[in-house]
Amino acid sequence: MNSRPSDLIRLAIPNKGRIADPIADVIEKSGLHINGGGDRQLIAKTVDPHIEILYVRPIDIPEYVAQGVADIGITGRDMVAERGSDVVELLDLRMGKARLVIAVPEESEYVTLQDLSGKKIATEFPGITRSFFSDHGVDVSIVSVSGACEAAPHLGIADAIVDLTSSGTTLKTNHLRIIQDVFHSSTWLIANRRSLLDHKEKIDEISLALESVISAKGQCYLMMNIQRNQLDEIRSILPGLSGPTVMEVASDENLVAVHAVVAEERIYQLINLVKRAGAKDILVMDVQRMIP
Numbered sequence: 001m002n003s004r005p006s007d008l009i010r011l012a013i014p015n016k017g018r019i020a021d022p023i024a025d026v027i028e029k030s031g032l033h034i035n036g037g038g039d040r041q042l043i044a045k046t047v048d049p050h051i052e053i054l055y056v057r058p059i060d061i062p063e064y065v066a067q068g069v070a071d072i073g074i075t076g077r078d079m080v081a082e083r084g085s086d087v088v089e090l091l092d093l094r095m096g097k098a099r100l101v102i103a104v105p106e107e108s109e110y111v112t113l114q115d116l117s118g119k120k121i122a123t124e125f126p127g128i129t130r131s132f133f134s135d136h137g138v139d140v141s142i143v144s145v146s147g148a149c150e151a152a153p154h155l156g157i158a159d160a161i162v163d164l165t166s167s168g169t170t171l172k173t174n175h176l177r178i179i180q181d182v183f184h185s186s187t188w189l190i191a192n193r194r195s196l197l198d199h200k201e202k203i204d205e206i207s208l209a210l211e212s213v214i215s216a217k218g219q220c221y222l223m224m225n226i227q228r229n230q231l232d233e234i235r236s237i238l239p240g241l242s243g244p245t246v247m248e249v250a251s252d253e254n255l256v257a258v259h260a261v262v263a264e265e266r267i268y269q270l271i272n273l274v275k276r277a278g279a280k281d282i283l284v285m286d287v288q289r290m291i292p
């Protein structure tokens with residue numbers, strides 16, 4: 001695996017699981033189009049002949065990157081912590097957000113961490129769990145499971161669990177109550193230490209491309225025409241990346257075009273405000289990438 005050409009960067013991404021599609025989507029939007037890919041393929045080429053994709057399980061990505069099988073990788077930060085891999089965390093993609101928590105049956109008497117002393121803890125994260133309890137001086141035994149962890153207390157194989165939660169639905173459905181947070185995770189771009197020195201320019205280029213997609217999320221581009229004398233009022237309404245852009249409209253010397261990047265969640269309110277202030281010909285467009 002390491003006999004690849006020295007000018008070829010290998011990026012490891014999940015081949016399945018809930019973060020696989022969102023990651024592929026960010027890569028696509030970054031302009032790094034993957035040729036083929038998915039469908040049980042292990043390696044795929046990209047639009048850049050110097051970058052190839054390696055599809056593997058999210059839990060294996062930290063070690064593949066640490067060992068240099070891949071130069072960079074995208075996976076959950078929980079996976080990096082669980083494996084204890086020596087990698088550089090480069091960029092938070094701010095997706096796949098989840099909390100790793102300690103939870104107990106709703107009706108149980110356990111309230112604090114110390115109440116779990118001598119108890120059995122079921123988890124898909126034995127590494128993180130073991131060091132967390134040991135750091136807090138609480139002696140527990142770990143029951144390692146590989147899924148459906150929330151069932152463990154009701155099946156009588158554990159007293160508590162350490163598992164991920166995001167919407168909270170699974171804990172609620174299984175009548176479990178959180179007693180403490182252990183770790184906060186999201187999806188990260190990670191790098192091999194050596195590759196970061198040898199291929200700094202190329203890795204920075206990929207990181208910037210991914211970051212520009214993440215920054216553009218939830219943003220849109222608002223365009224409108226206004227009378228020149230309304231400019232001050234419109235300016236006070238619009239935020240904009242570095243103030244709104246104001247341009248001449250060729251057909252009418254009293255009209256100016258105003259463009260601004262605005263948060264999607266504010267667009268409804270902003271359109272009403274600018275309309276009331278006299279704006280017309282309003283257009284709202286998607287922003288694919290934002291590079292400061």
Ligand SMILES: Nc1ncnc2c1ncn2[C@@H]1O[C@H](COP(=O)(O)OP(=O)(O)OP(=O)(O)O)[C@@H](O)[C@H]1O
Binds near residue numbers: 017
């Ligand atoms: N409920 C969740 N919300 C957000 N992210 C999650 C959630 N569950 C898992 N993740 C994240 O998804 C990443 C991949 O996890 P995992 O390998 O378990 O895949 P999966 O999507 O859970 O699929 P499966 O468990 O079926 O293999 C992890 O980094 C994890 O933090």
Ligand SMILES: O=P(O)(O)OC[C@H]1O[C@H](OP(=O)(O)OP(=O)(O)O)[C@H](O)[C@@H]1O
Binds near residue numbers: 148150165166171
């Ligand atoms: O708070 P929620 O939105 O309900 O999400 C939490 C669930 O998501 C993950 O399960 P996953 O789908 O990965 O299944 P698994 O437990 O079999 O890994 C996690 O292990 C929880 O069970």
Ligand SMILES: [Mg+2]
């Ligand atoms: Mg899972």
